[in-house]
Amino acid sequence: MSEKVAERKSWVIDVRPLRVTAYRRMWVGNGLSFFGFQFTAVAVPVEMYAITHSSAWVGLLGIAGLIPLLIFGLWGGAAADVVDRRKLLLASSLLAWIATVGLLAQALFAVNSAWLLLALTAVQSAGFAISSPTRQAIIPRIVPTGLVPAANTLSYTTTTAGGVLGPLAAGLIFAVSGTGAGVTTAYLVDAMLFTISFWATWRLPPIPPIEHEPGEQRPTAGLKGIAVGLKFLVTQPVLLLSFAVDIVAMVFAMPRALFPEVAVDRFGGDWAVGWLFSAIAIGSVVGGLTSGWIGRIKRQGVALVLAVVAWGVAIGLSGLAHSLWLMVLLLAVGGAADLVSAVYRQSILQVYAPDRLRGRLQGVFTVVVAGGPRLGDLRAGATADLTSPAVSWAGGGFAAAGLAVVLAAAFPALLRYRPPAVQAAGTDDDANR
Structure with missing residues (x-):
């Protein structure tokens, strides 16, 4: 009986990183603030479509977010290797909050x-571009190396839980209040909950940069510092390929710019848009809650x-579905993946990355991970205007799957990657590690 219990628990999400006080505080703050941000993530495209009646304009929101990501994501990552990461996270979060108030x-x-x-x-994207690599570079400093996958899984699962509840709540607000009042309420909720993130960051211990190696050039937050990180990156095919497959997945298969139009044309309006925006996150939450196996996989x-x-x-x-619940189910499967x-x-x-370069590489990672969906928004919106939402949505998804296979076969370094052997011990309440 005990063996069956142990086997069942092995599939349940690993919560050991929560024993680390600093990580636990950041986890709580990020989860609640991300829930609030989802109201804005739904409200902005809904408001844009209400103003312009064009999915192409909704897609332009992706470009508006991408340009600051390219600039400030790289700079923010470099700055995270030079200054105290806690202070930088506080400053960048403030910038994003000001945009939300606007x-x-x-x-x-x-x-x-x-x-x-x-x-x-x-402006909001600029704040995110700086805070995201800084926050991710903090995690390996406050949890043991063996628990990094578990900590990342917890973070993703919690934020995607906010991605489920936030859009559903936003959709309910739009259904009850209408677009105008619903948009205003959504921005208000986000502005109020954003303060939670400040509290969590304020309670973190100081996280100054690690001293550089003897004989090594002191890191800078300027172009020279960014160039050092990029020089390291181009010599690492595993990292390059992991970035490449993510770009393919997000640029070709991110359909969210089409959600407002599809919600109106196929399913009749505001309530449906909440389900569409939350469906991917629903799948991610379910995947996260059953993710105990993730840390045991060697062929990562x-x-x-x-x-x-x-x-x-x-x-x-999902792009071919004409039933709302079938579309939500298929989007949820995609979210789990x-x-x-x-x-x-x-x-x-x-x-893979040494701590002295971790901020800079997280900056590149932020540009790729957050920039890819924004390019995907532009592609989806523009393609839908030229063809149809169904062609843009379904065709992009199948194209992404095929291109990922081609990349992996042509450059097999990623397929050969295995994580280094590490110990998963060290789960004490070690807030200042």
Whole structure:
């Protein structure tokens, strides 16, 4: 009986990183603030479509977010290797919060400007571009190396849980209040919950940069420091390929720019849009809660490629569905696959990169992971305007699956990757590690 219990528990999410106080605080703060952010993530494209009645304009939100990511993601990662990561995280979170307040203000005064929405999206993206690599570079400093995959799984599962509840709650608000009042309420919720992230970050211990090796050049946050990180990256085919398959998955198979139009045309409106925006996250949460096996996989490169292929196929099939619940189910399957690929991508990078370069490489990672979906928004919206939402959605998903297979076969370094042997011990309440 005990063996059956142990086997069942081996599939349950690993919660050992929560014994580390610093990680636990950051986990709580990030989870709640991400829940609030989901209201804005739904409200901005809904408001843009209400103003312009064009999926192409909704797709332009992706470009507005991408340009600051390219600039500030790389700079923020380099800065995270030079200054105290806690202080940098506080400053960048403040910038993103100011943009959220700006969105609330323009909704309250009914400005109805597509260009202002693009500008505020860009400012919010700049704050995220700096905070994201900083936050991810903190994790290997506060949890033992053997628990890095478990910590990443917990983080992804919690944020995607917010990605389930947030869009559903936003959809309910739109259904009850209508688009105008619903958008204003969504921005207000996000602005209020964002304060949780400040509290969590404020309670972190100082995380200064590690001293550079003797004879090694002191790192900088300028172009020279960024170049050092990029120089290391181009010599690591495993990291390059992990980035490449993610770009393929997100650029070709991210259909979210089409959600407002499909919700109206196929399913009749506001309630459906909440389900579409939350469906991928639903699958990620289910995948996370049954993820105890993730840390035991040795062929992580193979698992990453298979997860990307599964994502593309599931998204492709969902684009052909004309039943809301079938579409939600298929998007959820894609979300479960996406969680697996996200955990392995992040864990490979965090284990592979030395701490002195970790911030810079996380900056590149942020540009890829967050920039890919924004390019995907542009591709999906533009392709839908030229063809149809079904062609843009389904065709992109199947194309992503095929291209991932081609990349993995042509450059097999990722398929051969196995993580180094590490110990998973050290789960004491070690807040200042």
